[in-house]
Amino acid sequence: MKYTAYLSGEIHTEWREMIKSAIAKNNLPIEILTPNTDHESSDECGTNILGAEDNPFWKDHKAAKLNSIRHMTALKRADIVIVRFGDKYKQWNAAFDAGIATALGKSLIIEHAEELTHPLKEIDAAAMAVAQNTGQVIEILEYLCKDY
Template identity: 80%
Template sequence: MKYTVYLSGEIHTDWREKIKNAVNEQKLPLEILTPNTDHESSDECGVRILGGEDNNFWKDNKAAKINSIRHMTALQRADIVVVRFGDKYKQWNAAFDAGIAAALGKSLIVEHATDITHPLKEIDAAAMATAENTEQVIEILEYLCRDY
C-alpha cells in the first residue's frame, strides 16, 4: 500500500529531512508532502506577490491565505498527517493543522517532548499515535509499510 504523508509542524529542526532520508533509504512507498519551511519566504509571500501593507495584520493575512492553499491541499490529499511540536516556539499553526486533520478524519501522528504533554492533551487524544521523537515516527511509518 502507498500512503501520502503530510509533515506539518515546527520548521526549526531537521526532523523532516530525517524522515525523508529514511523513506528514501528504505524505499518506503510513501509520498511526502511539506509546507514551505523557509520562514522568510513564507512570511513575506503575500507582500512580495500582492503588494506591500502598512499594517502587519494585513501583511500576515495575505501570507497566511497564500500559504493555506498549500497546507489545505496537502491536508486534503494526505492519508497520514504527522504534526511535530517543537520546544522553541508556540506553534499555533501546528495545532490548527492537527485540528483540521482530525476534522477531516485523517490518521494523525503527533510528535512532541513529554514536557508539553499537558498543553497538547486534546491533540494527543485525537491522534492515532503520539511519539516522543522523530525516530519513533519513522518506526511507525516503517511498520505501516511492511507486508505481513
C-alpha cells in the same frame, strides 16, 4: 500500500529531513508533502506577490491566505498527517493543522517531548499515535509499510 504523508509543525530542526532520508533509505512507498519551511518566503509571499501593506495585520493576512492554499491542499491529499511540536516556540499553526486533519478524518501522528504532554493533551487524544521523537515516527511509518 502507498501513502501520502503531510509533515506539519516546527521548522527549526531537521526532523523532516530525517523522515525523508529514512523513507528513501528503506524504499518506503510514501510520498511526502510539506508546508513552506522557509520562514522569510512564507512571511513575505503575500506582499511580494500581491503588493505591499502598511499595516502588519494585512501583510500577515495576505501571507496566511496564500500559505493556506498549500496547507489545505496537502491536508486534503494526505493519508497520514504528522505534526511535530517543538519546545522552542508555540506552534499554533501546527495545532490548527492537527485540528483540521482530525476534522477531515485523517490518520494523525503527533510528535512532541514528554514535557509537552499536558498542554497538548487534547491534540494527543485525537491522534492515532503520539511519539516522543522522530525515530519513533520513522518506526511507525516502517511498520505501516511492511507486508505481513
